[in-house]
Every structure is written in C-alpha cells, then in structure tokens.
Amino acid sequence: MSGEETEYHSKDFDWEELRQRIEDDPTLRYHFLPFTHQSVSSSALDSQSWNHFHARHSTGKFFKERRYLFKEFPELASCEEHSKVLEVGCGNGSTALPILRGKENILVFACDCSSEALERATEIVYASNVVSAKSRFRPFCCDFSTCRFPEWLICDSCRETSLQKRNIFLSDVKRDLTDITSLKESDECCVGGVDYVTLIFTLSAVPLDRMSTAVTECFSVLKPGGLLFFRDYGLYDMTMLRFEADQRVGFREYKRSDGTRSYFFSLESARNLFLAAGFIEVELEYCCVKSVNRRKQKTMHRVWVHGKFQKPM
Numbered sequence: 001m002s003g004e005e006t007e008y009h010s011k012d013f014d015w016e017e018l019r020q021r022i023e024d025d026p027t028l029r030y031h032f033l034p035f036t037h038q039s040v041s042s043s044a045l046d047s048q049s050w051n052h053f054h055a056r057h058s059t060g061k062f063f064k065e066r067r068y069l070f071k072e073f074p075e076l077a078s079c080e081e082h083s084k085v086l087e088v089g090c091g092n093g094s095t096a097l098p099i100l101r102g103k104e105n106i107l108v109f110a111c112d113c114s115s116e117a118l119e120r121a122t123e124i125v126y127a128s129n130v131v132s133a134k135s136r137f138r139p140f141c142c143d144f145s146t147c148r149f150p151e152w153l154i155c156d157s158c159r160e161t162s163l164q165k166r167n168i169f170l171s172d173v174k175r176d177l178t179d180i181t182s183l184k185e186s187d188e189c190c191v192g193g194v195d196y197v198t199l200i201f202t203l204s205a206v207p208l209d210r211m212s213t214a215v216t217e218c219f220s221v222l223k224p225g226g227l228l229f230f231r232d233y234g235l236y237d238m239t240m241l242r243f244e245a246d247q248r249v250g251f252r253e254y255k256r257s258d259g260t261r262s263y264f265f266s267l268e269s270a271r272n273l274f275l276a277a278g279f280i281e282v283e284l285e286y287c288c289v290k291s292v293n294r295r296k297q298k299t300m301h302r303v304w305v306h307g308k309f310q311k312p313m
C-alpha cells in the first residue's frame with residue numbers, strides 16, 4: 001500500500017474513544033459550551049476572505065491533487081462516458097484535476113465564490129497534461145449558499161430541440177456515433193443537471209445558518225438518481241482543538257484570523273443536513289487517521305467525515 005492509500009483508508013483509532021478523551025479534558029471544555037450569540041456573516045465578506053486566501057497561496061506548492069478520490073468514490077471511475085460532475089468550491093483544482101485526469105470523457109463544471117480560486121484552478125488545469133482539459137473543464141463563479149446555480153446548468157428545455165435538429169443534420173451527412181456524442185457535449189445548449197456533485201472540504205467553510213440552503217442547491221442541480229460525494233472536517237479533528245475560545249463563532253464553528261471559517265461535522269449534523277434536503281444516505285462514516293510528526297514527536301489525530309448521498313430516482 002502506498003503512503004497515500006494508508007493515509008486515507010485506514011481506521012487508525014476509534015472515534016468514540018477520542019470523543020471520550022477530549023470531552024474529559026477540562027482544558028478543552030470551551031469547545032462544547034452552548035453558543036448563544038451566533039454571528040451573522042456577509043456573503044461578500046466571506047468571498048473576499050477566500051479571495052485573499054487564494055491570492056496568498058498562489059504558488060504551486062500549496063496545490064495538492066486529491067488522488068484518493070477514485071478510491072473513496074469508485075463510482076467516478078466506473079461512470080458512463082460523458083458524465084457530468086459539478087465540483088462545488090473548487091479552490092485551486094485539487095479535486096477537479098484528478099477527476100479530469102482519471103476519466104477521459106468526463107466533464108467537470110467547477111464553481112467557487114472566489115474569482116482568484118477560479119483563476120488558479122484554470123491555470124493549473126490548462127497547464128496540466130490532461131487530455132482535452134480546456135474543453136472538459138468549465139469554471140464559473142457562484143456562492144452556492146446565497147445564489148442559485150445558473151439556469152443553464154439545471155435546465156434542459158432547449159436540449160431536445162437542439163439535439164433533434166442535429167440528428168437530422170447528422171443522418172444527412174452520415175456522421176458516426178462518436179461525432180454525435182461529442183456534439184452533444186457542446187456549449188450551445190443547456191446541461192440538464194449533473195450526474196455527480198463533489199463537496200470536498202467546502203461545506204465546512206459555509207456559515208452554519210446558510211448550510212441547508214447550500215445543500216438544497218446541490219440537490220436541485222443533480223439528475224434523479226445522481227450522487228453527491230462529501231468529505232469534510234469531522235468533530236474533534238486535531239485542527240478543531242487548536243482553535244482558541246475567542247475564535248468560536250458558533251457551536252462547532254470557528255473563524256480563522258484571515259476571516260475564513262470552518263465547521264466540524266458530527267455524523268448526525270451531516271446526516272440531518274442532507275436528509276432534510278431530500279437526499280438518501282448511501283454511506284456516512286468517520287475516517288480516523290493517526291499521523292506522526294517525527295520532528296516534533298507528536299501524534300496527530302485527524303478526523304474526516306466521508307459521505308455519499310443520492311437524489312431519489
């Protein structure tokens with residue numbers, strides 16, 4: 001097994017034991033106190049914070065492809081030709097690029113609330129050696145917690161008429177099937193919903209009071225039977241415990257000094273959000289990974305939530 005597989009597929013410790021240990025530690029008690037004065041945040045300020053974040057981390061060093069995605073979500077590897085994925089909160093392309101690389105015909109629509117992020121992602125994808133990256137990667141700006149996804153992504157009213165017209169033309173000139181499928185993927189008509197949504201370390205950045213709107217938006221853009229792949233920070237992840245008391249902005253919700261936010265999901269909080277939006281739970285579990293910082297002689301307990309949810313047929 002490679003280092004990366006070990007990192008993302010092992011269950012190194014029991015989450016319940018970690019919970020017990022942390023909840024018994026008096027120095028960490030402030031993390032569990034009820035929160036009375038929920039802070040209201042503005043969408044424009046949140047996007048600005050993410051813009052600054054991406055401007056600061058514009059070097060290639062910060063970019064890391066999430067190569068484990070096809071192992072965690074094997075449906076991406078076995079999906080039909082010309083499947084459509086929407087990567088929500090694409091950042092610099094860490095999720096979009098491995099998906100484009102892993103499957104030659106897949107189309108990746110990628111949104112982010114930060115224009116800086118979209119520029120970085122586009123540069124990185126275009127500079128890659130991925131086959132037809134330019135035509136298969138479709139970035140657009142959107143804050144999915146306050147705005148609807150664009151109409152062309154969901155709607156397919158113009159699709160049938162435009163396909164009919166093309167089929168007549170194609171039968172005239174006796175084009176083969178390959179040409180038909182490639183024409184089907186042109187920019188000229190609406191997309192008609194996507195087969196998969198990826199929500200990878202993005203929902204935790206959305207303020208808690210806007211999360212249900214954001215998840216409902218993801219539900220609306222999926223085709224019936226489509227899948228949403230979720231991976232995000234889990235409750236009692238080491239990075240949660242590093243936040244100071246004055247960085248709490250809500251229950252299990254924190255703000256970094258640069259203005260970006262992070263929420264830490266329990267299985268229940270993730271389940272409640274997705275089921276309330278209409279999804280069916282397919283998989284939901286904690287991923288618990290122990291890694292050792294040899295230089296500092298410290299063991300780090302990482303907790304992520306892995307989830308797979310389906311829109312009913």
Ligand SMILES: C[S@@+](CC[C@H](N)C(=O)[O-])C[C@H]1O[C@@H](n2cnc3c(N)ncnc32)[C@H](O)[C@@H]1O
Nearest residue numbers: 050089090091094095112113114143144200205
């Ligand atoms: C931690 S990064 C994750 C990037 C990417 N999904 C990945 O796998 O690395 C979170 C991204 O979500 C974006 N984001 C935060 N809130 C958002 C919102 N409300 N709408 C769209 N994008 C958002 C940020 O700009 C940032 O690029």
